[in-house]
Amino acid sequence: MISFHQLREAILAVQERPTTLIGGAWTPAKRKELLEAPHLAGLIEEMYEEAERARREPVPLLSFADFQAFHSSGTRKEFEKPYFERRGRLLALALTMALDNSDTYKMTLENLIWEICNEYAWAVPAHLPDTIEKVLTARVPPNRYVDLFAAETAHALAEVLYLVGNRLNDWVTIRVKQEIEHRVFQPVFESAHHFIWTSKTNNWSAVCSGAVGMAALLLIDDQERLAGMQDRVVSAMESFLAGYGNDGCCPEGLGYWRYGFGYFVYWVEMLYEFTNGTIDLLNQDKIKRIAEFPAAVSLSDSSCINYSDCRPTFRPATGLISRLCRRLGIAPPKMTCVPSFHEDHCYRWPFTFRNMMWTETQWLHAPGADGTFYFASTDWLVDKRETSKGLLAFSAKGGHNNEPHNHNDLGHFIIHIAGDTLLADLGMGVYTREYFGKERYDHLHASSGGHSVPIINGEQQAAGEAYRAIVTRNEMDHGSVRFELDLTHAYRPEARIHLFHRSFEWKVCQEEASARLTLTDHFVFNEGTVESERSITEHFISFHKPDISGGEVTWLGEKGNVVLRFEPLELSAHVETVEIPSRDTHPLTVYRLYLHAGQLAQTYTCRLVLSCCCIH
Structure with missing residues (x-):
C-alpha cells in the first residue's frame, strides 16, 4: 500500500x-x-x-x-x-x-x-x-x-x-x-x-x-x-x-x-x-x-x-x-x-x-444504479431495472459455506418489487455466544432452512468451505439473465444426491413493469436409493404472508406482487409461520413456503415460474 x-x-x-x-x-x-x-x-x-x-x-x-x-x-x-x-x-x-x-x-x-x-x-x-x-x-x-x-x-x-x-x-x-x-x-x-x-x-x-x-x-x-x-x-x-x-x-x-x-x-x-x-x-x-x-x-x-x-x-x-x-x-x-x-x-x-x-x-435523491452486476469473487449476481412503476430486482448467489459471517445459502435468491423484498434473506440473527459458536446453524437466520433452497432427502446444506457452488452458466442479454449453479457439493453425502443443478432465468419487461423468473432444479439421486427414500422440499422465505390458491402462491406487497405457479398433483404446498428473535423489542414473523415432492424417480426436475409485476 x-x-x-x-x-x-x-x-x-x-x-x-x-x-x-x-x-x-x-x-x-x-x-x-x-x-x-x-x-x-x-x-x-x-x-x-x-x-x-x-x-x-x-x-x-x-x-x-x-x-x-x-x-x-x-x-x-x-x-x-x-x-x-x-x-x-x-x-x-x-x-x-x-x-x-x-x-x-x-x-x-x-x-x-x-x-x-x-x-x-x-x-x-x-x-x-x-x-x-x-x-x-x-x-x-x-x-x-x-x-x-x-x-x-x-x-x-x-x-x-x-x-x-x-x-x-x-x-x-x-x-x-x-x-x-x-x-x-x-x-x-x-x-x-x-x-x-x-x-x-x-x-x-x-x-x-x-x-x-x-x-x-x-x-x-x-x-x-x-x-x-x-x-x-x-x-x-x-x-x-x-x-x-x-x-x-x-x-x-x-x-x-x-x-x-x-x-x-x-x-x-x-x-x-x-x-x-x-x-x-x-x-x-x-x-x-x-x-x-x-x-x-x-x-x-x-x-x-x-x-x-x-x-x-x-x-x-x-x-x-x-x-x-x-x-x-x-x-x-x-x-x-x-x-x-x-x-x-x-x-x-x-x-x-x-x-x-x-x-x-x-x-441525495440521485437515481440508483441500473443494470446487471456480477461479482466473480463471491458469485453474487444482481439485476436491477427501473420502471415507471418502481424497481424490479433479482439476485442469486453461489460461493461456499465458510464465508465471513457465513450463512448456508448456496443457490439462495432474492426478489424485490417496487419497494418490497417479497422473496427475502433474513439477514443477521441476534448476536449471542451460540450464534457465533457450534450452534450457529441451529439458528434459522444462518441455516439453509432459513433460505430459499431445497431440503434433499431430509438434509439441509452443510457448513464449511468444502460445501460450495460451481457457476456453470452466467449470461446476460438485453434484459434477460441466465445463471446456473452446480450445487451437488452443497450437501453432505447423507443427502444421497449424485447431482443437483439449479438454474435461474430472469427476464424483465420494463415497458410493462413486469418480470418473470423461471427456476429449474434438476436432481439425480444416487444409485441404490429407492423411490420411497427420494424426496425434495423446496423452501421460499418471505416476511410477507403468501396466499395459496390451487396451483398458485401469491406474495403481495404494497406496490407489487409475485405469483408462483406449480403443479399441485406433483407438489404439496403449505406455509409455516415462524417467529424468530430480532435485535429489536419484538420478534420477527417469517413465512416459509414448503413445496414437497416425494417418492421420486432417480432423475427429477422441478420447474417453477414466478411472475412479478409492479402495481399502483
Missing part, C-alpha cells in the same frame, strides 16, 4: 497538526452552516434531545451482573445496551457542546467521560476471554484488550478532545489521554506481539486499526513514534483489503461494508489531511471498485441485497458516500436523507459526525 519510508517522510514533514482532521475545519462559519442546513435538521434535533436526556438522567450503570451475563447465559444485550447508551450520550453531548459553543452540557459531559474512563474494560464481554483461567494466561489483561469497541472508544474520546478539549477540565483531558495511552496505544503499538485482528481479512482489521490510527493522529506529538504507529495501521489495512476481491464485493454484506470500509476511509482521509495530501491511499482502482459496491446492491428506499449477516434494511452513510463520490468520481446508491441519530445502535462517532461534516445534498 505504502512503504514505511514514504509514510515516515510525509509525517515528519508536518510542521503543525492540521485543524481539518475531523472532516474539515471546525470554525464559527462551519457551525452556523451545519445548524442552518435543512438536510441536517432532523439529525441535530435528535442529538439535542439525547443531550438533554443525558443531562436529566444518571449515567447508565454497567453492573457486574450485566458484565457476567454473557459468560453465564451467552447473551450480550444486558451489558451492551447501557454500554452503547453511554457512547450515544458521549456523541450527543460533545457534538451539542461543539455546535452550541456553550457550556450548558459541560459538567454532564465531563462526568460521563469520567465514568467511561472508570469502566473495567472498554472491550465488551463477548470479546474477552470466557474463563478466569484464560484471563490469567492472556497476553494482556481485560482493561488493555483492544477489540472493536475499545478502539472505537479511544477514537471517539480523541475526537472529543480535538473538538472541545480546551473547554473541559484539565483533569478530564489528562485522564482521557492517559487512559488511551495505557488501554490502547501501548498494547497495540508497543508490543512485539500483534492482536489477532491485525491479520484478519474482515471488518475487524479496518475498524480496530482505523480507529486507533485516527486516535494516534489526533493525540500523538512524537512524530517518529506516530510514523511507526501508522505503519502498523497500514499493515492491518492491507489484511483488510485482502478480504475483498478485485471486483469490490464485500462478502460480509452491505452493513459490514459501511462499518469496515467506512473506518478504512475515515482513517485514510484523516491521514490525507494530516500529510496535507501527500499520502492519498484512496486513489486506487480496487478502492474505487469497493466504493462502488453499495450502488450495485442497494435497492429502493432503505432495502438492499443482504446476504450474510446484513440487515434487510439499510441506510447509507450519506457523509461517507458523499466523500467517496467527491473524491473518486463514482455514482452514489439511492439515498433520500441523512440517517437518524439512532440509526446505529452502537452510536459510532464517525458515522454520525462525518454524516454531518461530509454530506452533500447533490448526492
Whole structure:
C-alpha cells in the first residue's frame, strides 16, 4: 500500500497538526452552516434531545451482573445496551457542546467521560476471554484488550478532545489521554506481539486499526513514534483489503461494508489531511471498485441485497458516500436523507459526525444504479431495472459455506418489487455466544432452512468451505439473465444426491413493469436409493404472508406482487409461520413456503415460474 519510508517522510514533514482532521475545519462559519442546513435538521434535533436526556438522567450503570451475563447465559444485550447508551450520550453531548459553543452540557459531559474512563474494560464481554483461567494466561489483561469497541472508544474520546478539549477540565483531558495511552496505544503499538485482528481479512482489521490510527493522529506529538504507529495501521489495512476481491464485493454484506470500509476511509482521509495530501491511499482502482459496491446492491428506499449477516434494511452513510463520490468520481446508491441519530445502535462517532461534516445534498435523491452486476469473487449476481412503476430486482448467489459471517445459502435468491423484498434473506440473527459458536446453524437466520433452497432427502446444506457452488452458466442479454449453479457439493453425502443443478432465468419487461423468473432444479439421486427414500422440499422465505390458491402462491406487497405457479398433483404446498428473535423489542414473523415432492424417480426436475409485476 505504502512503504514505511514514504509514510515516515510525509509525517515528519508536518510542521503543525492540521485543524481539518475531523472532516474539515471546525470554525464559527462551519457551525452556523451545519445548524442552518435543512438536510441536517432532523439529525441535530435528535442529538439535542439525547443531550438533554443525558443531562436529566444518571449515567447508565454497567453492573457486574450485566458484565457476567454473557459468560453465564451467552447473551450480550444486558451489558451492551447501557454500554452503547453511554457512547450515544458521549456523541450527543460533545457534538451539542461543539455546535452550541456553550457550556450548558459541560459538567454532564465531563462526568460521563469520567465514568467511561472508570469502566473495567472498554472491550465488551463477548470479546474477552470466557474463563478466569484464560484471563490469567492472556497476553494482556481485560482493561488493555483492544477489540472493536475499545478502539472505537479511544477514537471517539480523541475526537472529543480535538473538538472541545480546551473547554473541559484539565483533569478530564489528562485522564482521557492517559487512559488511551495505557488501554490502547501501548498494547497495540508497543508490543512485539500483534492482536489477532491485525491479520484478519474482515471488518475487524479496518475498524480496530482505523480507529486507533485516527486516535494516534489526533493525540500523538512524537512524530517518529506516530510514523511507526501508522505503519502498523497500514499493515492491518492491507489484511483488510485482502478480504475483498478485485471486483469490490464485500462478502460480509452491505452493513459490514459501511462499518469496515467506512473506518478504512475515515482513517485514510484523516491521514490525507494530516500529510496535507501527500499520502492519498484512496486513489486506487480496487478502492474505487469497493466504493462502488453499495450502488450495485442497494435497492429502493432503505432495502438492499443482504446476504450474510446484513440487515434487510439499510441506510447509507450519506457523509461517507458523499466523500467517496467527491473524491473518486463514482455514482452514489439511492439515498433520500441523512440517517437518524439512532440509526446505529452502537452510536459510532464517525458515522454520525462525518454524516454531518461530509454530506452533500447533490448526492441525495440521485437515481440508483441500473443494470446487471456480477461479482466473480463471491458469485453474487444482481439485476436491477427501473420502471415507471418502481424497481424490479433479482439476485442469486453461489460461493461456499465458510464465508465471513457465513450463512448456508448456496443457490439462495432474492426478489424485490417496487419497494418490497417479497422473496427475502433474513439477514443477521441476534448476536449471542451460540450464534457465533457450534450452534450457529441451529439458528434459522444462518441455516439453509432459513433460505430459499431445497431440503434433499431430509438434509439441509452443510457448513464449511468444502460445501460450495460451481457457476456453470452466467449470461446476460438485453434484459434477460441466465445463471446456473452446480450445487451437488452443497450437501453432505447423507443427502444421497449424485447431482443437483439449479438454474435461474430472469427476464424483465420494463415497458410493462413486469418480470418473470423461471427456476429449474434438476436432481439425480444416487444409485441404490429407492423411490420411497427420494424426496425434495423446496423452501421460499418471505416476511410477507403468501396466499395459496390451487396451483398458485401469491406474495403481495404494497406496490407489487409475485405469483408462483406449480403443479399441485406433483407438489404439496403449505406455509409455516415462524417467529424468530430480532435485535429489536419484538420478534420477527417469517413465512416459509414448503413445496414437497416425494417418492421420486432417480432423475427429477422441478420447474417453477414466478411472475412479478409492479402495481399502483
